[in-house]
Amino acid sequence: xxxxxxxxxxxxxxxxxxxxxxxxxxxxxxxxxxxxxxxxxxxxxxxxxxxxxxxxxxxxxxxxxxxxxxxxxxxxxxxxxxxxxxxxxxxxxxxxxxxxxxxxxxxxxxxxxxxxxxxxxxxxxxxxxxxxxxxxxxxxxxxxxxxxxxxxxxxxxxxxxxxxxxxxxxxxxxxxxxxxxxxxxxxxxxxxxxxxxxxxxxxxxxxxxxxxxxxxxxxxxxxxxxxxxxxxxxxxxxxxxxxxxxxxxxxxxxxxxxxxxxxxxxxxxxxxxxxxxxxxxxxxxxxxxxxxxxxxxxxxxxxxxxxxxxxxxxxxxxxxxxxxxxxxxxxxxxxxxxxxxxxxxxxxxxxxxxxxxxxxxxxxxxxxxxxxxxxxxxxxxxxxxxxxxxxxxxxxxxxxxxxxxxxxxxxxxxxxxxxxxxxxxxxxxxxxxxxxxxxxxxxxxxxxxxxxxxxxxxxxxxxxxxxxxxxxxxxxxxxxxxxxxxxxxxxxxx
Numbered sequence: 110x111x112x113x114x115x116x117x118x119x120x121x122x123x124x125x126x127x128x129x130x131x132x133x134x135x136x137x138x139x140x141x142x143x144x145x146x147x148x149x150x151x152x153x154x155x156x157x158x159x160x161x162x163x164x165x166x167x168x169x170x171x172x173x174x175x176x177x178x179x180x181x182x183x184x185x186x187x188x189x190x191x192x193x194x195x196x197x198x199x200x201x202x203x204x205x206x207x208x209x210x211x212x213x214x215x216x217x218x219x220x221x222x223x224x225x226x227x228x229x230x231x232x233x234x235x236x237x238x239x240x241x242x243x244x245x246x247x248x249x250x251x252x253x254x255x256x257x258x259x260x261x262x263x264x265x266x267x268x269x270x271x272x273x274x275x276x277x278x279x280x281x282x283x284x285x286x287x288x289x290x291x292x293x294x295x296x297x298x299x300x301x302x303x304x305x306x307x308x309x310x311x312x313x314x315x316x317x318x319x320x321x322x323x324x325x326x327x328x329x330x331x332x333x334x335x336x337x338x339x340x341x342x343x344x345x346x347x348x349x350x351x352x353x354x355x356x357x358x359x360x361x362x363x364x365x366x367x368x369x370x371x372x373x374x375x376x377x378x379x380x381x382x383x384x385x386x387x388x389x390x391x392x393x394x395x396x397x398x399x400x401x402x403x404x405x406x407x408x409x410x411x412x413x414x415x416x417x418x419x420x421x422x423x424x425x426x427x428x429x430x431x432x433x434x435x436x437x438x439x440x441x442x443x444x445x446x447x448x449x450x451x452x453x454x455x456x457x458x459x460x461x462x463x464x465x466x467x468x469x470x471x472x473x474x475x476x477x478x479x480x481x482x483x484x485x486x487x488x489x490x491x492x493x494x495x496x497x498x499x500x501x502x503x504x505x506x507x508x509x510x511x512x513x514x515x516x517x518x519x520x521x522x523x524x525x526x527x528x529x530x531x532x533x534x535x536x537x538x539x540x541x542x543x544x545x546x547x548x549x550x551x552x553x554x555x556x557x558x559x560x561x562x563x564x565x566x567x568x569x570x571x572x573x574x575x576x577x578x579x580x581x582x583x584x585x586x587x588x589x590x591x592x593x594x595x596x597x598x599x600x601x602x603x
Contacts, residue, residue: 174213177202178248181221192248195219199240200226200233207235207281212292215239218299219246220256230266230306231273235281237292237352242299253298253358253603254592260299261585262306267339274345274370275301283374287351288404290376295355300589301343304363304387304582308332317546320422320576322539331365331389331580333421338365343388346371349398354378358603362588364388372396373437375404380412384591384600387416387583391429391455397437402467407439413591413599415447415532416540418580424545428484429455436460438472440515445528445599447481448540452488456512457497459490475505477518479598481529482541486519531594533587544577 176190179202183195189202196202199218206214216238225232234240242258244251260275276296284291310319310329320330332338343364344356349372361368361383368388369380373395385392392414397405409431419428428451433439435458446453454475460468480486485499489512492498500508505516522529529537553562557569593602 174215175206175209175211177206177214177216178219179216179223180219180246180248181223182219182246195248198226199223200229203232203234203236203238206238210236212237215241217244217248217251218242218258219244219248220258222259222261224260224262224266225270228266230262230270231275231277232260233273233277233279234294235279237282237294239293239295239297240276240299241295241297243297243358251298253300254589258299259302259360261302261304264306264308266306271339271341274342275303276344278346278350278371280347282346282350282352283348284351285374287375290352293353293355293376294350296344296357296359297355298358300360300362300585302360302362302585303343303365304328304585306339307363307365307582308337309582317575317577320579321581322542322578323535325535326539326581327584328582330422330576330578331418331582333579340366342367342370344369344371348372349374350376352376355381356383357381358600359383360585360588361385361388361392362585363582364390364392367391367394369393369395372398373405373407374398378405378407380407380409382600382603383412384588385412385414385417385430386588386591387418387580389418389580390420390427391432392417392449393430394432394434395437395439396434399436400467402436402438402470405437407437409439409441410443411599411601412444413447413528413594414444414449414453415591416536416583417449417451419450422545422576422579423574424450424576424579427451429453429488430483431455432458433473434458435471436467440474440476442474442477442518443598445479445481445522445595446483446486447522447528447532448537449483452485452497452499453480453483454486455488457488457490473513474515475513475519476515477598478502479520479522479528479595481522481526526595528591528595528599531590533584536581536583539578539581542577546575547573 178189178192178195179199180195183197185197187194187196189196202216224230243253243256245256262270309331312321312326312328313319314321314323343361351374353376367390368385378395380393395407399405414430417428417430420426428449430446430449430453431441433456456473480502486502487500489498489500502519502521505519508516592600
C-alpha cells in the first residue's frame with residue numbers, strides 16, 4: 110500500500126513540474142474549454158440554420174404543389190408532369206387538376222397560342238392554381254416577352270366562347286361562408302388578344318362610315334351592334350372568388366367587353382405589370398363581395414392602361430381605365446393612364462341609405478400615377494346637377510381627404526415623354542383628332558308621319574352618328590413595346 114501511494118505522489122509531482130504554474134494551467138484550460146464550447150455552439154447554429162433552410166424548402170415545395178407542363182408541341186395523351194411529357198391542351202390539365210383536387214398546382218406553359226379544349230376559344234379554371242406563361246419549348250428558360258404565350262382566338266371561335274371569358278373562373282372558387290382566402294389564383298405572363306375575333310368595319314379611310322382615319326390602321330371602327338358582335342370579357346369570374354388573385358406580366362388587348370371583370374369575396378387582389386390596350390367598356394373592374402366591405406383589397410400598380418373605349422360609338426358612357434367599385438378598398442399607384450375615352454379612373458359607384466356606414470369605411474388611394482390625354486383623369490358622382498364630376502390630375506390634391514386619402518405624386522406626362530413616343534403614333538394621332546358627327550332627319554309633315562299621327566302613333570325620324578375612330582384594333586406587336594417605355598411607371602420589362 111505504501112509503495113502504491115509513493116508512485117501516485119511521484120506521478121503528481123511530475124505533472125506539476127511539467128506545468129509552470131497552476132494559474133497558467135487554469136488559463137490554458139479555460140481557453141481550451143471556451144474554444145470547445147464556442148465550436149459546439151457554432152456547430153449547433155449551423156445545424157439549426159440547415160434545418161431551417163430545409164424546412165423552408167419543404168414548405169416552398171409544399172406551397173407550390175404539383176407542377177404541370179403544357180406545350181403546343183406536346184401530346185394529348187401525355188401526363189404533363191415533366192418537360193418531355195408536356196400536354197398539348199391547357200384545358201386538359203385544368204380538368205385534371207380539378208379531378209385530383211390539387212389546389213396550389215403550377216402550370217408552366219411554353220410559347221404558342223392556346224385556345225382551350227377543341228379550340229373553343231377559352232379555358233375554365235376550377236381550382237386555385239398558377240398559370241405561368243413565357244417558357245421556351247424545352248422549359249429551360251422563362252422570358253414572357255421573348256417566348257410569347259398567348260390566347261388569340263379568331264372569328265372561328267365566336268360560336269363556342271361567347272358566354273365565357275377567355276380565361277374564365279368557375280363557381281368552384283367561391284364559398285359563401287369563407288371569412289379568409291381559401292387559396293391563391295395566379296395568372297402570370299399570358300398575352301390575350303381579341304383583335305382577330307372582334308368584328309370591325311373595313312380598313313377603308315375613303316368611306317366616313319367605316320371610322321378608319323388612315324391607311325395605317327389595321328381595321329375600321331369596331332362594330333357596336335349584336336349580332337354580329339359577341340360581347341365577352343377577357344378575364345371573368347362566375348360569381349365571386351373566395352381567395353387571393355394575382356394577375357401580372359400580362360397583355361389584355363382589344364377586349365370587346367372589359368379586359369378584367371370579376372368579383373372578390375375575400376382576399377388580396379394584386380394587378381401589376383400588365384399592358385391594357387384598346388379595351389371597350391373598361392380595362393379593369395373588380396367588385397367587392399364582403400357585406401361589411403372589409404375583406405377585399407385591390408393593389409393596382411405598375412400597369413399601362415391606354416385607349417379604353419366607351420360602350421358604343423355615341424361615347425356617352427363607360428370607357429374607363431380602372432373602375433373603383435363598392436365594398437372593396439384599393440391602392441392605385443405607379444400606373445400610366447393614357448387616352449382613356451371617358452376617364453382614367455372612375456369612382457362613381459357609391460353606397461347610400463342603410464349601407465352608408467359601409468361606404469364610410471371604404472378607402473381609395475390614388476398616388477404616383479402618370480396621366481396623359483384622358484377625357485377625365487378621375488370621374489366622381491355629380492355634385493349637384495346630372496353630369497359626372499370630371500377631375501384633372503392637377504386638381505387631385507383639392508379633393509376631400511375622406512374620399513381619396515392619399516393623392517401625392519400624380520402628374521401629367523409632358524410632350525416628348527418616352528412613353529408617348531412608344532405609342533403607335535398613327536393610332537395616337539387618330540385619337541387626338543377624333544370627331545363625332547351626328548345628323549338627324551325629321552319631317553313632321555311627311556305622308557308617313559301624318560298617317561302615324563292620325564292613328565295615334567308616334568312620328569318617326571332618323572339619326573346618323575359617325576365617328577372618325579372608335580375601338581379600332583391596336584397592333585399586338587406594338588402593344589408589347591409599351592413594356593418598359595417609362596422607367597418606374599406603367600408595365601416594366603422583366
